[in-house]
Amino acid sequence: MTDLLQPFVPTAADPFDLRKAGHLLRRAGWSGSLRQRRELVSAGVAAAVESVMPAAAVPPGPELLQEAIAFGDIEHVRSHRVHACLQSNHPLRERMSSLWHDHFATSNKKLLDPRSMALQQAMFDRLGLDTFDALLLAVSRDPAMLRWLDNDTNRKGHPNENFARELFELFALGRGCYSERDVVEAARAFTGWHVIDGQFHFLAAYHDAGDKELFGQRAAFGGEQVVSMTAARPESARWIAERLLRFFVHPQPSAEEVEALARCYTQQQRHLGRTVQTLLASRLFFSARVYRSKVKSPAEFVLGLVRLLGARAAPAELARAMGAMGESWLEPPTVEGWPRDMAWLNPATWLLRANFAADLLEGRRGKLRPAADDLVAAAGKPSERVAAAVDLLLDGDVTAASRARLLAFAARRAAAGPGGGAALLHATACTPEFQLL
Amino acid sequence: MRMRSTFRPEVAGRTRAFALFAASGLLPLSAQQPLRALLPEACLAVVEVPAPVALYDDLLAAFTPVPAGLPDEVRATLSVYLLALPWLLGEAPRRLVDTLARGGAAIGVAPGDGKPRVFLILRPGDAAAAARWFGGHARSVSWQAHGEYVLVATREADSRSLAACVENATAGRFAKWPSHFCEDAAVRVFVDLEGLRSAFGRGQHLGENLDGGGRFLFGALAAALARARHATLALCTQDGLRFCAEIDHSTADTPFGALAQHGTRVRTMPSPPPGTLLAMSVDRSLHALFTGLDRFLTPEQKLGAQAFLSIADQVDGRSSFVDDLIGGLAEPIHGYVIEPPPAIPGDAQPRLLLPGFAFVAAIQGKDVETVLRRTAQVFTLIVNAERGQRNQRPFHIHSCAEGEWHGLSGELSEWRGPGAPPIEQALSPTLLFGQGHVCLASTREAALAVLGEVAAGRTQTLTGDRIELYGPALARTLARSREVLELARMLDEGESRSESHRFWSVLQVLAAEIACLRLALVPGDDRTALELSLRRQP
Numbered sequence: 001m002t003d004l005l006q007p008f009v010p011t012a013a014d015p016f017d018l019r020k021a022g023h024l025l026r027r028a029g030w031s032g033s034l035r036q037r038r039e040l041v042s043a044g045v046a047a048a049v050e051s052v053m054p055a056a057a058v059p060p061g062p063e064l065l066q067e068a069i070a071f072g073d074i075e076h077v078r079s080h081r082v083h084a085c086l087q088s089n090h091p092l093r094e095r096m097s098s099l100w101h102d103h104f105a106t107s108n109k110k111l112l113d114p115r116s117m118a119l120q121q122a123m124f125d126r127l128g129l130d131t132f133d134a135l136l137l138a139v140s141r142d143p144a145m146l147r148w149l150d151n152d153t154n155r156k157g158h159p160n161e162n163f164a165r166e167l168f169e170l171f172a173l174g175r176g177c178y179s180e181r182d183v184v185e186a187a188r189a190f191t192g193w194h195v196i197d198g199q200f201h202f203l204a205a206y207h208d209a210g211d212k213e214l215f216g217q218r219a220a221f222g223g224e225q226v227v228s229m230t231a232a233r234p235e236s237a238r239w240i241a242e243r244l245l246r247f248f249v250h251p252q253p254s255a256e257e258v259e260a261l262a263r264c265y266t267q268q269q270r271h272l273g274r275t276v277q278t279l280l281a282s283r284l285f286f287s288a289r290v291y292r293s294k295v296k297s298p299a300e301f302v303l304g305l306v307r308l309l310g311a312r313a314a315p316a317e318l319a320r321a322m323g324a325m326g327e328s329w330l331e332p333p334t335v336e337g338w339p340r341d342m343a344w345l346n347p348a349t350w351l352l353r354a355n356f357a358a359d360l361l362e363g364r365r366g367k368l369r370p371a372a373d374d375l376v377a378a379a380g381k382p383s384e385r386v387a388a389a390v391d392l393l394l395d396g397d398v399t400a401a402s403r404a405r406l407l408a409f410a411a412r413r414a415a416a417g418p419g420g421g422a423a424l425l426h427a428t429a430c431t432p433e434f435q436l437l
Numbered sequence: 438m439r440m441r442s443t444f445r446p447e448v449a450g451r452t453r454a455f456a457l458f459a460a461s462g463l464l465p466l467s468a469q470q471p472l473r474a475l476l477p478e479a480c481l482a483v484v485e486v487p488a489p490v491a492l493y494d495d496l497l498a499a500f501t502p503v504p505a506g507l508p509d510e511v512r513a514t515l516s517v518y519l520l521a522l523p524w525l526l527g528e529a530p531r532r533l534v535d536t537l538a539r540g541g542a543a544i545g546v547a548p549g550d551g552k553p554r555v556f557l558i559l560r561p562g563d564a565a566a567a568a569r570w571f572g573g574h575a576r577s578v579s580w581q582a583h584g585e586y587v588l589v590a591t592r593e594a595d596s597r598s599l600a601a602c603v604e605n606a607t608a609g610r611f612a613k614w615p616s617h618f619c620e621d622a623a624v625r626v627f628v629d630l631e632g633l634r635s636a637f638g639r640g641q642h643l644g645e646n647l648d649g650g651g652r653f654l655f656g657a658l659a660a661a662l663a664r665a666r667h668a669t670l671a672l673c674t675q676d677g678l679r680f681c682a683e684i685d686h687s688t689a690d691t692p693f694g695a696l697a698q699h700g701t702r703v704r705t706m707p708s709p710p711p712g713t714l715l716a717m718s719v720d721r722s723l724h725a726l727f728t729g730l731d732r733f734l735t736p737e738q739k740l741g742a743q744a745f746l747s748i749a750d751q752v753d754g755r756s757s758f759v760d761d762l763i764g765g766l767a768e769p770i771h772g773y774v775i776e777p778p779p780a781i782p783g784d785a786q787p788r789l790l791l792p793g794f795a796f797v798a799a800i801q802g803k804d805v806e807t808v809l810r811r812t813a814q815v816f817t818l819i820v821n822a823e824r825g826q827r828n829q830r831p832f833h834i835h836s837c838a839e840g841e842w843h844g845l846s847g848e849l850s851e852w853r854g855p856g857a858p859p860i861e862q863a864l865s866p867t868l869l870f871g872q873g874h875v876c877l878a879s880t881r882e883a884a885l886a887v888l889g890e891v892a893a894g895r896t897q898t899l900t901g902d903r904i905e906l907y908g909p910a911l912a913r914t915l916a917r918s919r920e921v922l923e924l925a926r927m928l929d930e931g932e933s934r935s936e937s938h939r940f941w942s943v944l945q946v947l948a949a950e951i952a953c954l955r956l957a958l959v960p961g962d963d964r965t966a967l968e969l970s971l972r973r974q975p
Contacts, residue, residue, distance in 0.1 A: 064927075066856050067920050067924040068924060068928075069857075070789040070857065070859075070860065070921045071789060071921070071925070072789075072861075076925070079928040080928060083928055112827040112828070113827060115855070115859070147828065195828075198854035199853075312931050315927070315928045317931070366931055367931070
């Protein structure tokens, strides 16, 4: 294992403190309460990383999934996803599912099939931390994906290259790592992979069983072989490593970081769970370069704020708020998923974030227990109240400039009379630091 | 002069006997006057309870015993409140009512500066005990013992003016209320609608602010309310609970009155079949609406209606939606919601089971069957085309004959997909004709259930509008989809699973207790009555 991925060992100068516990919960989950973060600090870094990992190797089916499907509309399926993220005690599973939903972006805007979308999400929950080979094969047979990329019209003599092209370009290899001929031949291998009654069916009559030449090898490859050959390529290891690094670590990972994680991923037999666990426990993950290096997506902002405050809000309402900010789950804008990092922030979306925080803190978007004033010790001095707000929302870590502004705000508010906890927390949630992951 | 009275009725029956006595002139003037007569003239709404103890007993009988099926935590919470009530009140509730108001109570509400002024006159059963109770508990109001009365008001000045009214003993304007509506009710409320409108400067244009659908359904009632001078409301406690109201203006005598074809005439509707959870018949005519758009709708609403008609006419293409289809039906169309049929063992059912919806009407036009058949087939074609775009299986429509009924019915092929079937798997849209009637229903079972009543000649008579809810069938329908309904509250309201479970448990138990909840609007020649009645399961 390279130096970068060596386990992080806390020292007196660089302890595993509230900042790092908050960092772990933001990146590997959807944030957590102050109490939860303090418990992680007490437990230590190894136990903290262990705690975000799913408890069972093979998870049960998502709770109430069939009930969510029963409504027959995408809003309830989307709310069900939000509910799962809010309720999860081991949030990495749902976090990985959000990564794979972005990576294998499939939209109900085209499918108009909430059931298939819900079952695809359940598949991500089930296999998101398994081997990439298993995940990629499941995606290749996923009814929503097959219809999304038109593979249900891919038949012998009339190959549709859409799925095969995205498999290489977006899902497993990246541009420049395959030839046009590879796409054509892979498309032939996926002929007959169709959807009937919402389920995958292999239609032998539509399948091109002839020889194909793929990555310089020639044989009567079927879709399964194409998937396993693709996942085993070194370019795929680098592609997946970079994707994991962009998601968990830094928007622009260095070549050295990509190589290091690709090696780890290969050594772990492309097991995503073990690779991610190594990454989350690493020096790299807890390094200064990585800390608050990403911009929160709407989901990370909305769900994170709800969990940090311990608020109770209707998942349907939260899903609508995320959608208004540009992240409507199950309806990614393109096959490449959502825009990332700085693309999330503009004057309009920033205002929506501020308004969402105000609504939540003033009880218009859910219940806040304990109340905002209790959360920031309303009776205390302005400096104590700012410290409480910064601990609660920012792990006690804020720039001097932001702290000064919050102190001035708290002093003005204190002069106006008692209360004002919600206003102070709102100001804290509007700091530049809070927009960062 | 302070009034004195020997008035001590203990039950509603005695109150009525007392009224007869008073009418015969055998009692002194003060005792002849109802308590409401002593309230200030400025009051715009007055509540009178002639026998509060009897009312307490009747309400207790109506709401107890607490349904056995309520969740334990809800029963426990109720028990805690009931146990705490005597402690909070300082006395057992029934005894307190007897102490404070054995001889009756009247409440008047008058407009104030921002806040309403409230006046209360009580005839206590034990004046000394009542005074002690008010002394210990009524710190936020102004009260005084005044002869046989206890007078209470929200402000000191109002308390004095109330005392002056009582001393003058002149019958106020509420003494001679121009309505004998529900005279023996346990509670009566008298509302000066004209006074309310002039005090608040609004309400004159009720009905005109409604949207198109609102005007169709509620326009006449709203317009009647805007013109009425008085409203009398009553709570009757004999034979279940009945809330009744009457206004002194007829819905027929409003711009929207012509939407009702039957008006004050009695008509019939097929009886609700077994398993009905909701039955409704609203005396409104779509034909009248669509042939009088200028009369009933605003110019914008009219444009919307015309847009709808231009599409509706094109569905069939060879007939007029208004003249041939709606005009061929004897309106109103009666609606029924019927619980889903029992599950067949081994048959996969949707997790969310919708009840069946059925609409039935008598046919009066010769072409209705032809037009409706064509329309149904075209509509199915449109629906199936949309389903095809969503990769969903089509409804297969076929001719069907069931005994004396014939028509069209549709269904989906057997569900072979992953998980439980979708909602629409339980639908079998059906259009049946026979015995001079047509029935359009979301399921074949619902259509046959309603038409069974038509065939058997079982009918109900009614005037005006009626909506009836049958609790047991509703409870059974809720039970069939409980897990989905629970998730709905978790997702839409942010409730935890246990909270959502408790909500539906309570609702289901309460629904099962309601034999029938009826809302009726009965137009008269010069008045309109509204009745909401609740009958518990025996």
